[in-house]
Amino acid sequence: MWALRAICVLAAALCVASALRNDTTSSCYDHLHRPTRCLPEFENAAFQLSGEDLEATNTCGEDGIPSDFCVQTGAKQFESCQRCIWGMYPPSHMTDINIMDNLTWWQSSTMLEGVGEVNITLHLRKAFDITYIRIEFYSPRPESFAIYKRTRENGEWEPYQFYRYCRII
DSSP states (O other): OOOOEEESOEEOEEEOOGGGTTOTTSTTBOTTSOBOOOOOOEEETTTTOOGGGEEESOOTTTTSOOEEEEEOOSOGGGOEEEEEOTTSSOGGGGSSOOOTTSOOEEEOOOGGGTOOOOOEEEOOSSOOEEOOOEEOOSSSOOSEEEEEEOSSTTSOOEEEEEEEOOOOO
8 A cells, every 4th residue: 555655855945034033133134233135045944853843643663563565656566565663764754864875764654554644744943934845755645635834833724735646537
């Protein structure tokens, strides 16, 4: 069965802007501390998030029981199966550096194991103007997924983007 997998580069690449509003020592203020036009430095806000700042509602092996998962390729003869032991594919692998010689990814349990929905939450701890969001899957992407955002720490989640795979029949 298809497993939701996000490779290490769940790179929500974001531009820092609103975080500079209260920092009068930044280049966005002149020598008299008046706001000036500026372009804040580009930042990958998701890079190396871990611990309480990166949550996944399911990770393979978290129940302590090793499980097998197979990369779905669409062709049975090219199916690649692997064993997941707790700690091999943690959520922190979604935000580490993508090195082609040493691919890392987060792995959820599979639908075969009864997992139908998985939520991933990135706590960025400050406001950002979003330039783009890059999500790279290790296996084929899910048939549909959504990205939600919130503007206050305990605010309501608002739909940001929806994705659905459509086939022409």
